[in-house]
Amino acid sequence: MTDTVMDTPTGLPEHPMPRATGCPFDPPPALKDLQAERPVSRVRIWDGSSPWMITRHEDVRALLGDPRISADPRRPGYPHRSAATRERDRTRNTLLTTDDPEHARLRRMVTAPFAIRKVEALRPSVRRIVDDLIEEMLAGPNPTDLVEAFALPLPSLVICALLGVPYEQHDFFQRHSRVLVHRASTREELLASSEALTDYLDGLLAAKLADPADDVLSTLAVERVATGELTRRQAAETGVLLLVAGHETTANMIALGTLALLRNPDQLALLRDRDDPKLVASAVEELLRYLNIVHSGRRRVALEDIEIGGELIHAGDGVIFANDIANRDPGAFPDPDRLDLTRDARRHVAFGYGVHQCLGQPLARVELQVAYSTLYSRIPTLAPATDFDQLEFKHDGFVYGVYELPVRW
Amino acid sequence: MRVEVDQPKCVASGQCVLVAPQVFDQDDEGTVQLLDATPGPELDEDVRESAAICPAAAIRLVEA
Numbered sequence: 001m002t003d004t005v006m007d008t009p010t011g012l013p014e015h016p017m018p019r020a021t022g023c024p025f026d027p028p029p030a031l032k033d034l035q036a037e038r039p040v041s042r043v044r045i046w047d048g049s050s051p052w053m054i055t056r057h058e059d060v061r062a063l064l065g066d067p068r069i070s071a072d073p074r075r076p077g078y079p080h081r082s083a084a085t086r087e088r089d090r091t092r093n094t095l096l097t098t099d100d101p102e103h104a105r106l107r108r109m110v111t112a113p114f115a116i117r118k119v120e121a122l123r124p125s126v127r128r129i130v131d132d133l134i135e136e137m138l139a140g141p142n143p144t145d146l147v148e149a150f151a152l153p154l155p156s157l158v159i160c161a162l163l164g165v166p167y168e169q170h171d172f173f174q175r176h177s178r179v180l181v182h183r184a185s186t187r188e189e190l191l192a193s194s195e196a197l198t199d200y201l202d203g204l205l206a207a208k209l210a211d212p213a214d215d216v217l218s219t220l221a222v223e224r225v226a227t228g229e230l231t232r233r234q235a236a237e238t239g240v241l242l243l244v245a246g247h248e249t250t251a252n253m254i255a256l257g258t259l260a261l262l263r264n265p266d267q268l269a270l271l272r273d274r275d276d277p278k279l280v281a282s283a284v285e286e287l288l289r290y291l292n293i294v295h296s297g298r299r300r301v302a303l304e305d306i307e308i309g310g311e312l313i314h315a316g317d318g319v320i321f322a323n324d325i326a327n328r329d330p331g332a333f334p335d336p337d338r339l340d341l342t343r344d345a346r347r348h349v350a351f352g353y354g355v356h357q358c359l360g361q362p363l364a365r366v367e368l369q370v371a372y373s374t375l376y377s378r379i380p381t382l383a384p385a386t387d388f389d390q391l392e393f394k395h396d397g398f399v400y401g402v403y404e405l406p407v408r409w
Numbered sequence: 410m411r412v413e414v415d416q417p418k419c420v421a422s423g424q425c426v427l428v429a430p431q432v433f434d435q436d437d438e439g440t441v442q443l444l445d446a447t448p449g450p451e452l453d454e455d456v457r458e459s460a461a462i463c464p465a466a467a468i469r470l471v472e473a
């Protein structure tokens with residue numbers, strides 16, 4: 001027994017591991033120990049199985065990019081996040097949970113709107129949304145919750161416009177999205193929310209099929225459903241993935257990123273005082289690296305025997321990739337626990353790596369660049385309105401963040 | 410240095426375009442397009458970074 005790595009009766013550390021009290025931005029100390037002492041090793045998860053844990057930046061990139069690794073949760077040995085997600089994943093197959101060539105086929109159907117040039121063309125409308133939200137926030141009560149007033153509506157408005165989902169219904173889809181990214185959601189809750197969202201998207205697709213508009217759901221309906229390449233159900237599941245992945249993540253990056261900057265005033269001052277798009281771009285990469293909000297590990301299963309880090313992973317073994325600690329690997333990022341907006345953090349794995357690397361990353365980058373470069377310069381007096389120890393963090397979420405961030409100005 | 414891209418492997422992450430826009434572009438579907446197969450030495454560093462950062466190993470460099 002060491003102080004930090006919690007030993008179970010069989011001697012394996014339990015995953016997920018707790019973060020240290022008072023250090024909500026840092027990955028669990030036990031993960032750091034694993035990375036230093038045994039970077040490829042087994043852990044025990046909720047169902048008693050013992051998948052491998054990959055903790056080094058170099059190994060994460062090598063193996064997530066390896067075609068001998070499968071993202072298909074229906075394969076035996078896949079390390080499920082919970083009993084509820086295991087059940088849900090039995091019946092759905094989106095691009096997130098398929099392997100090539102099916103994955104490539106599905107992904108290619110939705111890459112077009114995320115090309116850099118198309119996303120750059122959205123920048124002016126992202127700016128407008130950010131400006132409007134800040135105006136509204138300043139006109140409203142002070143203090144206020146930054147999550148509700150700014151961090152969540154921004155990505156929600158952007159993804160709704162892109163997909164062609166009516167934003168007026170945001171209470172409905174935000175509520176169900178939250179259930180999908182909550183670790184403690186029961187099987188019933190998860191299935192019900194998945195169904196509700198899929199039915200909702202299915203209805204929208206039917207309407208778009210009859211009367212197409214200039215949005216991603218219309219394109220899916222006309223070019224994929226009408227041609228028989230996708231069933232309407234498959235298109236609806238793709239729509240749910242885009243809707244959920246497109247706002248929970250970005251919203252948490254905005255709120256948690258703001259908190260991290262408020263706790264690092266020298267870094268916040270850099271961003272606020274220098275009107276430099278290069279620094280803003282680099283700040284976004286560094287905050288993605290430092291916060292690594294998708295913190296429950298990428299989940300995979302080995303298709304063949306694979307030798308890595310002096311260990312032999314057998315065909316059929318589950319594998320969890322700890323992107324959070326990989327992003328704090330001193331071998332890849334010197335002085336990794338320091339938030340340094342000027343460092344070159346581009347090789348972080350916060351968007352994953354390999355063929356499943358985040359499809360929405362160009363859009364997320366534009367939203368975060370506009371948010372971080374506008375919010376603090378427009379509200380230079382922005383400050384936390386509650387004690388740091390009073391904040392509640394999403395330890396139990398598949399996506400990490402703060403539930404609320406009360407701020408004043 | 411000569412640059413080669415493997416379009417069937419590309420997953421349209423856009424990373425190469427952000428790192429070296431003089432060398433890489435994307436078509437309407439987001440798939441990588443090579444703008445310059447033999448970029449000058451001043452672009453060496455960016456091209457190497459693009460190849461390293463590409464999540465799908467779709468960029469290959471052939472040293473001159």
Ligand code: HEM
Nearest residue numbers: 095096245246249250253294350351352356358359360364
């Ligand atoms: C800061 C915000 C975001 C973060 C941190 C993030 C993170 C990630 C990560 C880690 C993965 C890899 C999953 C895996 O390997 O198993 C992923 C995949 C994905 N993301 Fe994001 N994401 C963000 C924003 C977005 C946005 C804005 C969209 C869409 C509008 C999006 C859509 C997707 C999709 C569709 C996939 C699945 C890709 C595939 O399997 O081929 N994400 N994201």
Ligand code: SF4
Nearest residue numbers: 419420422423425463
């Ligand atoms: S970095 Fe690789 S996957 Fe991404 S667009 Fe360029 S070639 Fe395609």
